[in-house]
Amino acid sequence: MIPVVLAPGLLCDDRLWSAVTPLLAGPVVTVDFAEDDTIEAMADRILTEGPERFVLAGFSMGGMAAMVAAARAPGRIAGLALIDTHAEPETPDRSERRARQIATADAGGFARLVREELKPVYFAEPEVHEAERRLVSDMALEAGARQFRRHVQALMIRPDPTSLLPLLTMPVTVVTGEADGLAPPDAARRLAAAVPDGRLVLVPDCGHMAPLEAPAVVAAEINALCRQLETA
Known part of the structure; x- marks a missing residue:
């Protein structure tokens, strides 16, 4: 199975994925952004620590870094799972x-x-x-x-991601909680619609922490993306 790289969000570490990783079918790499101070540096870390070709799952801030990484290296990132994140510009x-x-x-x-x-x-x-x-x-x-x-x-200083979205030509699954107030469903719908091959998954009774609130759903969507790419 294709490897999966997991990118955490603000104030999170690999424990964010503790209920997700046992459910994933393939090998997993978890990156740590503790020493990074820009979204671009986080994207660089993903590409440095990730294998040659992989599915990338990014949560919240990690999803923003994941979009930058995928736009930079679409040949390496075979699929993208964007979880509880958005591509809205800073206001x-x-x-x-x-x-x-x-x-x-x-x-x-x-x-x-x-x-x-x-x-x-x-x-x-x-x-x-x-x-x-x-x-x-x-x-x-x-x-x-x-x-x-x-x-x-x-x-606060992250680049406006709008111009990146057409570059995300790999299959993209956008997962967000129906009660997510930080990356709300409307923003998730806009994100899924703005990429060439986007799919939206709304999780009932779930807020901003889908990897902890609904780990089985998150893992199932990542595994489905991996299977889709393995059979393509």
């Missing part, structure tokens, strides 16, 4: 909110920011996913305020 309102979050983190309020502002918007049904919420909190607090600043600034 002034979003940049203002990010700048305020950075200021809060820099002033010693990072743990409060994670607890009161970030975690509450991640899950569709928080009470159902208490263990997953603790995992998200652990990953965030271990990543820390300095990594948060680097990655949020990377999101």
